[in-house]
Amino acid sequence: MPRLVVFENVTLDGFFAGENGDLSWAHRESKDPEWDEFVAENASGDGQLLFGRVTYELMAGYWPTPQAARNDPAVAEGMNRFPKTVFSRTLDEVSWPNTRLVKEGLVEEVRKMKAAPGKDIAILGSGSIVSQLSQEGLIDEYQIVVNPVIIGKGKTLFEGVRTKLPLERTKTRAFANGNVLLCYEK
Numbered sequence: 001m002p003r004l005v006v007f008e009n010v011t012l013d014g015f016f017a018g019e020n021g022d023l024s025w026a027h028r029e030s031k032d033p034e035w036d037e038f039v040a041e042n043a044s045g046d047g048q049l050l051f052g053r054v055t056y057e058l059m060a061g062y063w064p065t066p067q068a069a070r071n072d073p074a075v076a077e078g079m080n081r082f083p084k085t086v087f088s089r090t091l092d093e094v095s096w097p098n099t100r101l102v103k104e105g106l107v108e109e110v111r112k113m114k115a116a117p118g119k120d121i122a123i124l125g126s127g128s129i130v131s132q133l134s135q136e137g138l139i140d141e142y143q144i145v146v147n148p149v150i151i152g153k154g155k156t157l158f159e160g161v162r163t164k165l166p167l168e169r170t171k172t173r174a175f176a177n178g179n180v181l182l183c184y185e186k
Contacts, residue, residue, distance in 0.1 A: 001114060001115060001117070002048075002113065002114055002116070002119060002120050003114075003120045003121070003141060004050075004110065004113075004114055004120075004121045004133065004139050004140050004141075005120055005121065005122050005139075005141045005142075005143060006123045006130050006141070006142045006143065006144075007042070007122055007123070007124055007143045007145075008124075008127075008142075008144050008145065008157055009023075009026045009145045009179075010144055010145070010146055010157060011146075011147055011149050011151050011154070012146060012147065012149060012150050013150045013151065013152065014156055014157075015151055015153070015154030015155060015156060015157075016125070016127050016154070017125075017127065017155040018151050018153065018154040019153050019154055021054065022151075022154075023058075025147060025149045025151055026147055028177065032175055032177035032179075034176055035177050035179060038173075038175070038181075039075055040072070040074035040075055042078075043074055043077070043078030043079060044074060044078055045078075046119045046120075047082060047119040047120045047121065047122055048082055048083040048084065048113075048119055048122070049079075049082050049083070049085070049121070049122055049123075049124060050085050050086075050110070050113075050121050050122070050126070050129070051086045051124065051125065051126050051129075052087055052125070052126035052128055052129045053086065053087070053088035053090060053091055054125070054126070055124060055125030055126040056084075056086040056091075056099075059079065060094070060095065060096040063075075063076050063079040063080055064076075064080055080096075080097065080098070081098065082098065083098050083099075083100075084096065084098055084099040084100070085099070085100050085101075085102055085109075085113070086099060086100075086101055087102050087103075087106050087109070087129060088101065088102075088103065089103055089104065091103075106129065106133070107132065107133070107136050107138070110133060111138065114138065123139075127155055127156075127157050127159070128159075130157055130158070131157070131158050131159055131160045131161055132160070134161055134165055135160070135161050137165075137186065140185060140186065141170070141183060141185050142167065142182075142185075143182075143183050144181070144182045144183075145179050145181050145182075146179065146180045146182065147178070147179055148177075148178035148179070165186065166186070167184035167185065167186055168184060168185055168186075169182065169183065169184055170183045170185050171183035
């Protein structure tokens with residue numbers, strides 16, 4: 001059965017997006033070969049991706065482009081190859097190849113996805129979905145990358161979670177660019 005894994009970048013002050021959804025803080029000019037290799041390695045595996053509408057639109061607007069293929073060829077290849085599910089009540093169609101649209105029943109659909117044979121499922125971004133699925137106990141692993149930046153205001157990843165969710169740390173990894181990967185399981 002597939003595991004549901006969350007992979008998120010957050011700021012040191014705990015935001016996964018700045019005001020108005022700003023993510024520029026997660027994309028620094030300086031390169032870190034170890035970090036770049038880690039990201040490319042994640043994209044080279046098998047699996048499926050799960051998005052909310054906002055994250056889907058951001059990803060679909062970049063990864064299928066020639067610019068993405070030039071800048072990050074391994075990541076672009078993976079992002080375009082992986083099967084994707086987008087949950088949205090407002091989208092009428094999706095255009096990114098290998099993507100299916102689910103208009104309602106987030107929790108029920110994710111339960112079905114996890115019960116079916118298949119590859120692990122990764123959520124990138126999509127904070128409201130992470131919050132809802134966390135509350136339902138459906139997330140198996142949290143991979144949180146703390147970025148060395150403070151932005152002061154933004155959106156928290158777990159807004160709306162109403163009960164304590166005890167987790168166990170399984171792994172940490174520090175990168176030369178200052179990012180720190182923290183992995184937790186329930």
